[in-house]
Amino acid sequence: MSGRAARVLARPEAAAAVGAVLIWVLFAGLAGPPFRSMAGTASYLNAAAPLGILGVGVALLMIGGEFDLSVGSIVGVSGMSVMLLTTEVGWSVWPAIFATVLLCLLIGFLNGLTVVRTQLPSFIVTLATLFILRGLTIAAARGFTRRTQLGGLDDVAGYDLASYAFGSAPFAGLRVSIAWWLGTAALATWVLLRTPWGNWIFAAGGQAEAARNVGVRVGRVKIGLFMTTAFCACLVGILQAVRFTGADALRGQLQEFYAIIAVVIGGTLLTGGYGSVVGAVFGALIFGMVRQGIVMAGVEADWFQVVLGGMLLLAVFVNRYALVRAQRAS
Amino acid sequence: METAVAPRLEVHDVSMRFGGVVALEHASLAARAGEVTCLLGDNGAGKSTLIKIMGGVHPPTSGAYLLDGEVVRFRSPSDALSLGIATVYQDLAMVPLMSVWRNFFLGSEPTTGWGPTRRIDLARCREETRTELASMGIELRDPEQTVGSLSGGERQAVAIARALHFGARVLILDEPTAALGVQQSERVLAHVRTAAERGVAVVLVTHSPHHAFSVGDRFVVLRRGRVVTDEPREALSVDRLTGLMSGASA
Numbered sequence: 001m002s003g004r005a006a007r008v009l010a011r012p013e014a015a016a017a018v019g020a021v022l023i024w025v026l027f028a029g030l031a032g033p034p035f036r037s038m039a040g041t042a043s044y045l046n047a048a049a050p051l052g053i054l055g056v057g058v059a060l061l062m063i064g065g066e067f068d069l070s071v072g073s074i075v076g077v078s079g080m081s082v083m084l085l086t087t088e089v090g091w092s093v094w095p096a097i098f099a100t101v102l103l104c105l106l107i108g109f110l111n112g113l114t115v116v117r118t119q120l121p122s123f124i125v126t127l128a129t130l131f132i133l134r135g136l137t138i139a140a141a142r143g144f145t146r147r148t149q150l151g152g153l154d155d156v157a158g159y160d161l162a163s164y165a166f167g168s169a170p171f172a173g174l175r176v177s178i179a180w181w182l183g184t185a186a187l188a189t190w191v192l193l194r195t196p197w198g199n200w201i202f203a204a205g206g207q208a209e210a211a212r213n214v215g216v217r218v219g220r221v222k223i224g225l226f227m228t229t230a231f232c233a234c235l236v237g238i239l240q241a242v243r244f245t246g247a248d249a250l251r252g253q254l255q256e257f258y259a260i261i262a263v264v265i266g267g268t269l270l271t272g273g274y275g276s277v278v279g280a281v282f283g284a285l286i287f288g289m290v291r292q293g294i295v296m297a298g299v300e301a302d303w304f305q306v307v308l309g310g311m312l313l314l315a316v317f318v319n320r321y322a323l324v325r326a327q328r329a330s
Numbered sequence: 331m332e333t334a335v336a337p338r339l340e341v342h343d344v345s346m347r348f349g350g351v352v353a354l355e356h357a358s359l360a361a362r363a364g365e366v367t368c369l370l371g372d373n374g375a376g377k378s379t380l381i382k383i384m385g386g387v388h389p390p391t392s393g394a395y396l397l398d399g400e401v402v403r404f405r406s407p408s409d410a411l412s413l414g415i416a417t418v419y420q421d422l423a424m425v426p427l428m429s430v431w432r433n434f435f436l437g438s439e440p441t442t443g444w445g446p447t448r449r450i451d452l453a454r455c456r457e458e459t460r461t462e463l464a465s466m467g468i469e470l471r472d473p474e475q476t477v478g479s480l481s482g483g484e485r486q487a488v489a490i491a492r493a494l495h496f497g498a499r500v501l502i503l504d505e506p507t508a509a510l511g512v513q514q515s516e517r518v519l520a521h522v523r524t525a526a527e528r529g530v531a532v533v534l535v536t537h538s539p540h541h542a543f544s545v546g547d548r549f550v551v552l553r554r555g556r557v558v559t560d561e562p563r564e565a566l567s568v569d570r571l572t573g574l575m576s577g578a579s580a
Contacts, residue, residue: 007474194449196439199428203436206425213422214437215408273427326427327478 010325012267013279015318019265019311020282020289027293034296042173048288049177050236054259055266055280056184057232060192061225062263065205065272066115066122068226070107071233071259073133075252078104078237080137083150083247093158093242101234107133108230112223122226130256138249151246159242166242177239181284184232188277201225206273261308262287265315269323286311335362336399338531339384339415339500344393346379353379354390355555361500361531366522368542369535370575371552377535380552381502384533385417386410397500414499420508423489426478430470431459433477434492462491466521483514490521494528501525502533507541519545539571551575 008014027035034040054071061068078100085096111129115122141148153159169175192198200221203211208218233252241247262283268275287308294304337360346354354376361367371377382388383395386404395402397413404410407417424433435455442451456473463470468487477485486506493501503522507515522545526532536542542549549566551559551574559566559574 190449194452196441196450199432199436199439199450202428202432203425206427207422209422210419210425211436213407213417213419215411216437273425323427326476 010322011276012274012319012322013276013282014267015315015322016266016279016282016286019315020285023286023289023293027289027297031293031296031298035293038172040292040296042169042175044285044288044292045178046169046173046175046288047292048284049175049181050239051255051258051262051287052181052281052284053177053184053232053236053239054229054255055262055284056181056188056277057225057229058256058259059263059266059268059275059277059280060188060201061229062260062268062270063192063205063272063275064201064222064225065208066222066225067126067260068111068229069123069126069256070111070129070133071229072252072255072257073130073137074104074107074230074233075237075240075255076137076247076249077107077133078234079241079247079251080141080150080237080249082238082241083153084140084144086156087150087152088144093153093156093162096156097162097238100238101231104230104234104237105227108227109223111230112226115226116219116222134249134253141249148249149246153241153245159245162242166239167245175243177243180235180239182281184235185277185281188228192277197221197224202273204272258287258308261312264319265311267315267319267322269319270316274323274326283315335365337361337396338363338398339533340394340396340399341380341384341390342394342396344380344383344390344395346376346383346388347391353555354383356393357552357555357557358560359384359533359550359557361533362548363499363531364526364529365547366526366532366534366545367548367550368546369533369550369552370537370539370542370571372537372575374554375552376555377537377552378504379555381417381504381533381535384410384500384502385415414497415502416493416496416498416500417502418486418489418493418504418506420505424477424485427476429474429476430463430480430488431455431473434459434462434488434495438496458495462495463488466491466524467517481514482510483518486510486518487521490518490525494525494530498530500531500533502535504535505537506534507536507538515541537575539568539575543568543571553577 058068058071081100081103082096085091085099086093111126114125138148141150166176192201200211200216203216204218204221211218240251263280264270265286266276266279266283268279290307291304295301340360342358343356344354345356357380359369359380369377369380383390386407386409440451440454441448443449459473460470466487468484506518510518519541522532522534534542534546546563548562549559549571550557
């Protein structure tokens, strides 16, 4: 094997890329033409996009050695914030979106600050924020409107342009959310592999003490990662609110787990310090293909969760093998 | 000769208490440019505490810290690092899952480009990593290989080369030969000598009198938090050094 080929296969996302091809072949066979068609392709890419966007933030954060279980709740906060600021407060769409982004960045900052200052595991801190934010979202929706599902965003000023940017499907059924997904993934990959921040992220997750010893401000890096993750969740909430012209206080539930699964399938280690955003893209793609493929193949949709859990276990085994390889002489 | 050259770094009469526990009592150590000062002692003698004070991790409970004869005070290890005092900790010097070049430039990445396109100068990082390691006699197979795939001795060499590259004036090495075989230890000790020959003030922490005596110019022995010996090479032998460490002859 040539050196270049060996290096590509040693990348953390290699197994997920191979897995994505195998899953495609499997469902192309099981489900046949509906899966292979343009409409079928659009359906699994559209399903993968929101999870893929969450996966971008979660992958960076997990490489940096932390978890965020509150991303699903932030999706709910984001959509509800846009709706309340427009339909209840009376703002037009764009200022509401802008304020919502600031709100989510603040939530991410507080998540990060709490983890860094208290030194508590982020698993526990963000498990707490998962419930706090979800409860606040429901309470705020009910407090303002006595409902937990709000609609009518399309009657608000500025919706047309927002719909074009966040809610449209400009090409052959492919939604604009796919462009947001691949765009954020490309930007995150560049930051991770080509900028000093990326170097600090790997170091913060790989051996935080060694990073501090050479002057890396690990706390700052981690807070930045929590804010990035919150931003990604915010974007998903906005995309969905604009597309569905409304929000549900329960939107985003379980997404935190799906995002972690996509990231782990993508070859990122749960313990931090190793992984890739490109892998998380393949992880989300696999997720989308399996979810839509099972339905198209005529299998009961209940089986989706079984397959998902099975793939997670398989991915953890593969990752452990990859970790051993990375530590060994090439 | 030792007394003729002013020390580059000197800790004078420092004591350190953690709660009620006394880790160091009235300890002093001076490191001079171009010399290897060995800090010896058994486990728990206070070696780690002393180098953490020198590296800026802990401010001492009492005593003076002088750099080039002037009193300095550090709030963090990066304060010490910015004044050219580099510490290579035994297990915490490197990030094992990161490549050699990423480790080499961690925290001081050279960049190219402007504004939002500012990015790591990859070609320069790879090239400089390779040449710096080559100058220490290490031929890197591939700068992309992870530090975890290097031998223990190679890891120490990378850490020493990194400190020298970034202009360390004082280099503190925490047990660099612990857990290494004979051949690898010898190579690491040769790197220690190279660093001193380049004009760096080296502090070598070890509990091996043999390793210390093969490269050291001056020897400081700690026992239960106190300095029991501070003598130049001419006044000592390996046997006497061994005895001093165990407390057999004082």
